Amino acid sequence: xxxxxxxxxxxxxxxxxxxxxxxxxxxxxxxxxxxxxxxxxxxxxxxxxxxxxxxxxxxxxxxxxxxxxxxxxxxxxxxxxxxxxxxxxxxxxxxxxxxxxxxxxxxxxxxxxxxxxxxxxxxxxxxxxxxxxxxxxxxxxxxxxxxxxxxxxxxxxxxxxxxxxxxxxxxxxxxxxxxxxxxxxxxxxxxxxxxxxxxxxxxxxxxxxxxxxxxxxxxxxxxxxxxxxxxxxxxxxxxxxxxxxxxxxxxxxxxxxxxxxxxxxxxxxxxxxxxxxxxxxxxxxxxxxxxxxxxxxxxxxxxxxxxxxxxxxxxxxxxxxxxxxxxxxxxxxxxxxxxxxxxxxxxxxxxxxxxxxxxxxxxxxxxxxxxxxxxxxxxxxxxxxxxxxxxxxxxxxxxxxxxxxxxxxxxxxxxxxxxxxxxxxxxxxxxxxxxxxxxxxxxxxxxxxxxxxxxxxxxxxxxxxxxxxx
Numbered sequence: 352x353x354x355x356x357x358x359x360x361x362x363x364x365x366x367x368x369x370x371x372x373x374x375x376x377x378x379x380x381x382x383x384x385x386x387x388x389x390x391x392x393x394x395x396x397x398x399x400x401x402x403x404x405x406x407x408x409x410x411x412x413x414x415x416x417x418x419x420x421x422x423x424x425x426x427x428x429x430x431x432x433x434x435x436x437x438x439x440x441x442x443x444x445x446x447x448x449x450x451x452x453x454x455x456x457x458x459x460x461x462x463x464x465x466x467x468x469x470x471x472x473x474x475x476x477x478x479x480x481x482x483x484x485x486x487x488x489x490x491x492x493x494x495x496x497x498x499x500x501x502x503x504x505x506x507x508x509x510x511x512x513x514x515x516x517x518x519x520x521x522x523x524x525x526x527x528x529x530x531x532x533x534x535x536x537x538x539x540x541x542x543x544x545x546x547x548x549x550x551x552x553x554x555x556x557x558x559x560x561x562x563x564x565x566x567x568x569x570x571x572x573x574x575x576x577x578x579x580x581x582x583x584x585x586x587x588x589x590x591x592x593x594x595x596x597x598x599x600x601x602x603x604x605x606x607x608x609x610x611x612x613x614x615x616x617x618x619x620x621x622x623x624x625x626x627x628x629x630x631x632x633x634x635x636x637x638x639x640x641x642x643x644x645x646x647x648x649x650x651x652x653x654x655x656x657x658x659x660x661x662x663x664x665x666x667x668x669x670x671x672x673x674x675x676x677x678x679x680x681x682x683x684x685x686x687x688x689x690x691x692x693x694x695x696x697x698x699x700x701x702x703x704x705x706x707x708x709x710x711x712x713x714x715x716x717x718x719x720x721x722x723x724x725x726x727x728x729x730x731x732x733x734x735x736x737x738x739x740x741x742x743x744x745x746x747x748x749x750x751x752x753x754x755x756x757x758x759x760x761x762x763x764x765x766x767x768x769x770x771x772x773x774x775x776x777x778x779x780x781x782x783x784x785x786x787x788x789x790x791x792x793x794x795x796x797x798x799x800x801x802x803x804x805x806x807x808x809x810x811x812x813x814x815x816x817x818x819x820x821x
Contacts, residue, residue, distance in 0.1 A: 361461065368457035372523070373450050379532055380442065380449075383539050391438045397423055398439060445538050448508070452516050456523035470573060477580050488581040491591065498566070499595035500558050500712065501604070510560045511541050517564060551608045555598035555616045559623055562711055566594060567627050571703050578702075585705060594712035595796075596620065601717040602774075603800040610777040617714055617785045617793060618663050624711035625659040628674075631700050638693045644684050651677045658709075669790040671708040675701060710793035714785065716778060717798040720807045726775045727810040733765055735814075751806045757816045779814055 381392040398419055405415035420432050427435070454461075477484040508516065515538050522530035549557075570592050577583055583591065599616025602608045632655050639648060654674065658664060678701045685694045731739060738756035740746070746754065764776045785794040797815075799807055 364461045368460050369450070369454050372453050372457070376449060376453065376523075376531060376535075377446060379535050380445065380539075382532075383536055385539055387435075387438055388442075388539075391435070391442050394423060394435070395439055395442055441539075444543050445535070448512065448516055448538060449519070449535070452519040453523055456520045470576065474576065474580055484581065488583070491577065491581055491583060492587075493589075495589045495591060495593060497593040497595055499597065499715070500561065501597040501601070502554050502558050508557070509543065510557060512538070512543060513557075513560050513564075515541060551599055551605050551612045552615050552619070554605070555596075555619060558596070558598050559619060559711075562594065562596075562620075563623050563627060567624075567703070567707070567711075570594065570706060571699070574702060574706060575699070585702075590706070590792075592706065593792075594707075596712035596714050597717065600714045600794070602722075603717045603719045609774050610781055613714065613716070613778060614781055614785075617710075617781075617789055620711040620714065621667070621709055621789050621793075622659065622662060624707050624709065625655055627707075627711075628700065628703065629655040629659040631703065635693075635696050635700060638696060639681065639685070641685075641689050641692075643688055644681055647677055647680050647684070651681070667788040669709050669786075669788065669793075671704060671790055674704045678704065708790045708792060710789040713792050713796065714789075714794045715796045715798055716782065716794065717800060718775065719800045720802050722771055722775065723799060723807065723811055723814075726772050727814060729768065729772050730814065748804055748806060752809060755806075755809050755813055757813055759816050776814070782815075 381389050401419045401422070402415055405418065410418070416432075416436070420427065420435070424432075424435065473487060477487055515534055519531065519534045519538075522534060574592055577591065578585065596616075597604065599608060599612050599619075632652060636648065636652065651674070654670060654677075658667070658670070678697055682694050682697045682701070685691055685697065728744065729735075731743060738758050739754055743751065743754065764773055764780075768776070782794050782797070797811060799811060802808065
């Protein structure tokens with residue numbers, strides 16, 4: 352089949368599954384019991400057409416809007432014109448959510464027509480050929496996929512809208528008109544933006560919604576299929592599927608990120624993953640009601656509950672190994688004493704604990720190399736970076752590399768340091784704390800933006816060799 356024909360078929364499928372359904376469900380907006388909603392729904396297409404014509408005539412936005420109201424609503428005053436414009440924006444925002452939801456609900460029908468390059472295609476190749484299975488297994492031994500979540504403060508839906516959108520997708524899959532209508536009413540009454548600008552922690556909270564509601568299940572599902580089909584060492588040093596997380600650690604992308612932000616986001620990631628585990632445990636508890644496992648189940652429940660519903664446990668530490676020991680004990684008892692009943696549910700939770708530990712996603716720290724150089728120079732001035740010649744900054748790159756000694760040193764972050772220097776030094780110390788509470792994978796990358804030379808990397812390593820005491 353030619354690529355042109357495939358493209359035409361996909362375009363037809365998209366029009367049938369998305370465009371046509373959007374036009375159908377979009378009409379529901381005009382039946383909602385909101386102020387001027389019917390009038391806004393009628394005027395909006397005319398406004399769109401008027402804007403296109405005005406733009407083609409190179410009119411200014413002010414001219415376009417003024418001429419629109421003069422033609423279509425000549426009797427309203429300026430205040431009401433502003434109100435109509437606001438209502439247009441509200442209406443369009445919710446149309447975008449509806450369109451996104453319809454597109455997501457139709458993904459199975461408008462996605463790729465073939466399985467080339469997909470997980471399904473990979474599994475099909477392995478099922479049809481033992482040779483292909485062996486080759487894929489060999490490739491997977493050295494393969495690791497790391498999906499990194501980044502964000503911009505102006506580019507995310509609030510969690511309330513995401514929840515509605517998720518339910519709307521499910522309703523659209525079955526064309527449940529009643530549920531769709533109710534959800535659109537809820538959407539109409541739900542604000543899209545806060546009255547104040549989101550903080551870096553707000554940004555992280557929004558992205559964590561996807562971790563908790565989508566990736567937690569999707570990553571586990573993919574890992575399960577790969578483990579079932581291929582020879583994968585579950586204890587491999589390089590994890591097959593990994594998640595990275597920038598909100599709360601990316602100082603170069605958001606100047607409002609500081610040490611407290613990073614700490615709060617690390618605590619958030621830890622708490623949410625335990626909350627996911629606890630929800631799964633409740634399913635486990637309903638099924639495993641046998642004798643001989645009560646104490647182990649109780650110990651597991653206590654660990655999960657305390658860490659899921661306590662924001663910053665004073666004794667927080669990496670519990671991954673402890674959780675796996677308890678789950679392995681439950682699994683072994685089910686196999687030896689209860690005919691392996693429900694052992695698959697235990698194995699599923701164990702797989703999740705292996706994947707996400709106490710960290711959920713690795714929190715990456717990111718800072719510009721110029722700031723890191725300034726911090727290192729401050730360290731030279733204060734005697735923090737030891738064993739370096741007095742004229743270090745005048746040396747050539749090769750001489751700098753050879754003079755770095757990586758001496759360990761205990762010191763207090765000086766009170767007279769500027770805020771950026773304090774934040775950098777305190778964040779380096781915080782990395783150690785996060786690794787203690789969330790596990791080593793909780794925070795193990797420091798990304799240097801605008802990295803210019805090898806000394807930028809080694810100077811940062813030098814700062815990490817110092818043992819900071821805040």
